[in-house]
Amino acid sequence: MNEGSSAAPRSASMPAERMRVFFALWPDAATAAALHARGRTLRAECGGRLMRRETVHMTLAFLGDVPASWLAVLEEVAGALHAERFVLELDRVGGWHGHRVLWAGCETVPAALQALAAELGARLHAAGFELEARAFNPHVTLVRNALRSPRQAETPLLRWPVASFVLVASERSADGAHYRVLERWSLGEGGAAPVRSRGPN
Numbered sequence: 390m391n392e393g394s395s396a397a398p399r400s401a402s403m404p405a406e407r408m409r410v411f412f413a414l415w416p417d418a419a420t421a422a423a424l425h426a427r428g429r430t431l432r433a434e435c436g437g438r439l440m441r442r443e444t445v446h447m448t449l450a451f452l453g454d455v456p457a458s459w460l461a462v463l464e465e466v467a468g469a470l471h472a473e474r475f476v477l478e479l480d481r482v483g484g485w486h487g488h489r490v491l492w493a494g495c496e497t498v499p500a501a502l503q504a505l506a507a508e509l510g511a512r513l514h515a516a517g518f519e520l521e522a523r524a525f526n527p528h529v530t531l532v533r534n535a536l537r538s539p540r541q542a543e544t545p546l547l548r549w550p551v552a553s554f555v556l557v558a559s560e561r562s563a564d565g566a567h568y569r570v571l572e573r574w575s576l577g578e579g580g581a582a583p584v585r586s587r588g589p590n
């Protein structure tokens with residue numbers, strides 16, 4: 390979406406509030422704990438900064454800084470989406486960007502996850518949002534700024550049952566980024582439409 394197309398006129402003396410937002414899969418408590426434990430193992434081997442358990446997630450679509458007034462459009466886009474539940478079988482770890490990011494991922498990306506990310510991307514694009522052109526590369530960042538990448542890519546299987554996706558605000562403070570879940574949508578069984586849940590959790 391391009392700011393020039395924003396309908397509401399704005400006074401120069403009152404800049405619009407902006408928010409840094411992204412769509413993501415947010416793990417249940419047990420999956421978050423298991424992913425965090427995997428991050429601790431990675432950090433023990435490779436060094437670096439461990440992500441906090443409550444921040445662990447998988448990004449579906451990164452929007453970046455948008456005017457807060459656009460959140461309603463994002464919620465409308467997400468609410469219109471048709472996608473199914475799936476189980477994410479996390480069985481790989483690796484490093485990117487000269488091991489600045491160590492991640493957990495899967496050897497085989499579930500078709501339902503690929504479809505969810507593709508439909509979300511297409512609907513956001515149709516609504517006028519500019520997304521990065523790079524291909525969806527599903528991963529969970531567990532450690533940042535490591536000294537090396539893990540020696541072995543294969544890991545014991547961790548099954549993450551995915552039944553919803555969320556819209557998240559990234560808020561910066563003196564002690565780093567904090568993530569706030571703004572809204573959650575349940576995924577359907579057998580292709581049912583997502584249902585917006587009450588509140589973010």
Ligand code: 2AM
Nearest residue numbers: 411446447448450451490521529530559
């Ligand atoms: P990362 O974990 O690989 O850094 C919040 O920053 C989330 O959005 C992270 O999961 C991050 O992925 C992801 N993301 C995707 N594109 C991004 C970008 N251009 N800038 C910052 N974060 C991005």
